[in-house]
Amino acid sequence: MENVSSTMALCEKAKGAVREISSLDDKKINEALLAMAGALIKNTDEILKENARDIEDAKDSISAVMIDRLRLTSDRIAAMAKGITEITQLPSPLGAFLDRVERPNGLIIEKISVPLGVIAIIYESRPNVTSDAAALALKSGNVCILRGGKEAYHSSAAIVKALKEGLRSAGVSEDAVNLVSDTTRASATELMRASGYVDLLIPRGGAGLIRSCVENATVPCLETGTGICHVYVDKDADLDMAVRIIKNAKTSRPSVCNAAEVCLVHRDIAKEFLPRLKAALVDERQDAGLIPTELKLDEEAALIIPGTAASAEDFDTEFLDYKLAVGIVGSTEEAILHISHHSTHHSEAIITNSNTAAEKFIKGVDSAAVYVNASTRFTDGGEFGLGCEMGISTQKMHARGPVGIRELTTYKYVIHGCGQIR
């Protein structure tokens, strides 16, 4: 007998389920999803028990923040089930006629959306990703292979056990959802190199994980998540709006990828604007007993307001914290140039009342989402109306921005002829 690793055996199993899962109609998929949601609720006690085991094992080795991410409650499990139920409400992304041409020789060429096949997701220790990812994959007709972090393994295993129970009760192969039991680095590497088995690999997590996938994957890989997002305050900005937007973009949830990390301010309004920015991000927060934002100022900004002197790296850092790099520029053009050198091509905003400046910024900034007079925090599948998402793509191939169910499909050409030869 061959010595096949458990991960490759799982890949084999996943591939074997592709034909069944990709041919399910949307009604059947929704039935299965609802059954999965129901099974999560039904197995709440079991899931909580396994989650407690993870927390017990991890409590001495990971931070309190990580423990909080890891911890499940019956409310959180109910929210996971609700998330799945919401996905059933989305229109199916499958079977759409994306194009249709009749050629002069009589061939009818149709371009039709179809599932990708097998999607592998490598993620860290948020147990809810397990159910989200499984549901998004199934809604788009795909089989998934889930490889979560070792800290959440027992929780994920209990969740997947429940999801499989739901699948079975709906008469759908339980091989639609697969969890890798090996949580060592070896299994992640195997998935990255499982050519012929994995049609799309999506890493969800920190920059290190994503870098490792991009470096090592031989299967198609979707780069997600890193966001060094910029807000540029133009000379023609409504300064009240600018303060409100930056406050939101920086402080509403600093740990997420669509939070702003850099603020660029036009020289002409810097003297008026920066003190107001400091009042909102530093002073008011301090007065309210909140963590004040650390402003990391370039030399010119430092002449106007107090703050920390910015190092060169501060303009290339995803702080994910109450920290904001602040720089002065002389024009929209200069802002675009700075962004083109320092951005991760996630989300950038201009605050301006000038159409000329807005147009220039839209055209010149090469990012997944370019905002005029709104917060970068809206880059999100739900906020874009795509439903739940698998992550935010920061690459340009395949999908850019929020990766929803439509982005988990591909297409095929179906050609109807009557004996045509070339």
Add this chain to the structure above:
Amino acid sequence: MENVSSTMALCEKAKGAVREISSLDDKKINEALLAMAGALIKNTDEILKENARDIEDAKDSISAVMIDRLRLTSDRIAAMAKGITEITQLPSPLGAFLDRVERPNGLIIEKISVPLGVIAIIYESRPNVTSDAAALALKSGNVCILRGGKEAYHSSAAIVKALKEGLRSAGVSEDAVNLVSDTTRASATELMRASGYVDLLIPRGGAGLIRSCVENATVPCLETGTGICHVYVDKDADLDMAVRIIKNAKTSRPSVCNAAEVCLVHRDIAKEFLPRLKAALVDERQDAGLIPTELKLDEEAALIIPGTAASAEDFDTEFLDYKLAVGIVGSTEEAILHISHHSTHHSEAIITNSNTAAEKFIKGVDSAAVYVNASTRFTDGGEFGLGCEMGISTQKMHARGPVGIRELTTYKYVIHGCGQIR
């Protein structure tokens, strides 16, 4: 001074041209393309001289077929120029509004097609790829980095020199088209790993080159070209049509990726069909003084007609030659199963008059192009009405099937707000 390789210096130059090239309008792009076509014609003598040098250098080390691929004539150069001119006739793939939603909070979210940025193409020794690829990249607003085979280097350099002359005369940066001067393996590896510079890497060539790119690339890479294409002759097929289609799919141009390599025949009609297939592919060709097709038969087919005994590998081989593997199956279902195990997901055809069988085949076969009653040879950008193409994608991410100018674009979201925060 830093020690930067000539390839990385070229990447830097290419990246530096992205903003200019991506902001050109279609009129300007077409002007530049026409000037490039004109410059090719004008420099015919110079290009032929450099081509003669390549042929002189290569004639002892490569085959006659390869020499023929390498050789240019003034007609071939005129055809290259005509190819560029035809690309100007295509509608621009840029600036299309792919989607537009107004959200309940008033945000207007537009999804707009935009250039990818820098496209790198690694190819072998067909000099015409140099001008095709450059023109397709420019039409879609992209800067290209071309890395051709060493045998064609002087020809490619002369072609690129002419293209740059055309660009300059149209007032467009000549850095839109870049040729790597290092033709060792090192430069290919550098391009594969030029993260942050190359937005899309397209290998064009043999299986070895493509494998190497897929294995080694850290930049997004589009797998192209390998075609183990199947034609399945159903029990309800029009057998005359089946013979005509397989003859075309196998023998009209065996060296291309959309040529058929495998014929699967339904058991019920095998005794009637196989002798006719042999007559068309073997006997008639022999009588006409042409190379007869070698039929590689499975055990059951070998009981019906004479031929070579097929080995197991014959059903997994891209012959690119007058060779066809022939197998018997008991049902459409079995044909689909065989294809799912052996296909490279390029193009497959069913010949049948049964709608049920056709529907089953369309649904069950997971390939870029699935044909009913037509030759697989139509999988081609021109034949699909997409204009010229950069290759045929056999992966599912980003683009599948012919890669035309639309597939050389990505999109960005542009969000118009009036101060929205989340």
